[in-house]
Amino acid sequence: MKNILITGGNGQLGHAIKKIAGEFPDFNLIYTDYDTLSITDAEAVNNYFSENTPDACINCAAYTAVDKAESDEDTAFVLNFQGPLNLAEACAAHNTSLIQISTDYVFNGNACVPYKESDDTDPQSVYGSSKMRGEAAVMGINENNIVVRTSWLYSEFGINFAKRMKELMQERPELNVVFDQAGTPTYAVDLAKVLLQILQHRFAQPDAAIGGVYHYSNEGVTSWYDFAVAIKELTGATTRVLPITSDKYPTPAKRPAYSVMNKEKIKATFGIEIPYWRESLAECLKFI
């Protein structure tokens, strides 16, 4: 039995991991959150690892309020950079495997073909910059650590675009949604399974050199507008969904115009198949 620590366990991804934990009977999953283990408190993190010595840690704790981060930079960096650094140091000291979750918002969005892990990062927002620093901190401490970048995460848990759209469609006759930002939605439950599969792989072949950055989203490409239209179609809502350009929906943080990620590396390394985004959306909507 392997003990797996899930930090930020009360967030969206933490809940998604809880949902599928039963499919991994060899793992004893331990969930902590802000109130039980603040990842920004280096001493608390060290003490926790000394007392509990987990075999692996998946860091789901993060500052994810993209717009708020623009005016709350210090808090975003403490949580998205210092927190992962604290965890990476404790993991290194206790021989614990670490998976850090990162984001498509580390890219500037100027590409027109899917981003590879080796492409340059150039975040356009405080959130993206803080996550990029978190990636560098984790990989700088131990090259065997793993960073999984994902995009447009949604699920029946927490706050996310799909849940918000479904709510708004019940309240409003018309919705305006940007169609000039392209990316790929990711059902958090699909990501949760892959994270635990990666750990299975790590424990089965401890000497395999699988450390590094990986991209994972669902398959396909869409825009936020098309994502909203799919939610409307799949839920049978009658709201009019209208496409707008980003300048008609001003936000404090700039989002990448294109943040589709190439997933060849994660598929080849771990032998996984990835569901198409619309099929996963249909599955998720059964639970929203």
Ligand SMILES: NC(=O)C1=CN([C@@H]2O[C@H](COP(=O)(O)OP(=O)(O)OC[C@H]3O[C@@H](n4cnc5c(N)ncnc54)[C@H](OP(=O)(O)O)[C@@H]3O)[C@@H](O)[C@H]2O)C=CC1
């Ligand atoms: N959501 C998305 O669209 C995407 C997310 N990601 C990444 O995926 C990961 C998971 O995101 P998601 O589950 O959506 O995020 P959530 O915001 O749902 O969850 C983050 C969790 O971290 C907790 N937390 C806050 N501060 C601390 C702290 N100091 N110590 C421990 N825990 C803390 C939060 O608790 P509380 O709520 O009490 O503050 C919350 O439970 C993150 O790394 C994120 O950057 C990547 C791409 C897209």
Ligand SMILES: Cc1cn([C@H]2C[C@H](O)[C@@H](COP(=O)(O)OP(=O)(O)O[C@H]3O[C@@H](C)C(=O)[C@@H](O)[C@H]3O)O2)c(=O)[nH]c1=O
């Ligand atoms: C609610 C709403 C949003 N939008 C736009 C705003 C924005 O450009 C886009 C996405 O909206 P949101 O602000 O909900 O999503 P956002 O917070 O930008 O989502 C991001 O979160 C972080 C944590 C990530 O890591 C990213 O991968 C991504 O998922 O849709 C509309 O056009 N109309 C609307 O009614």
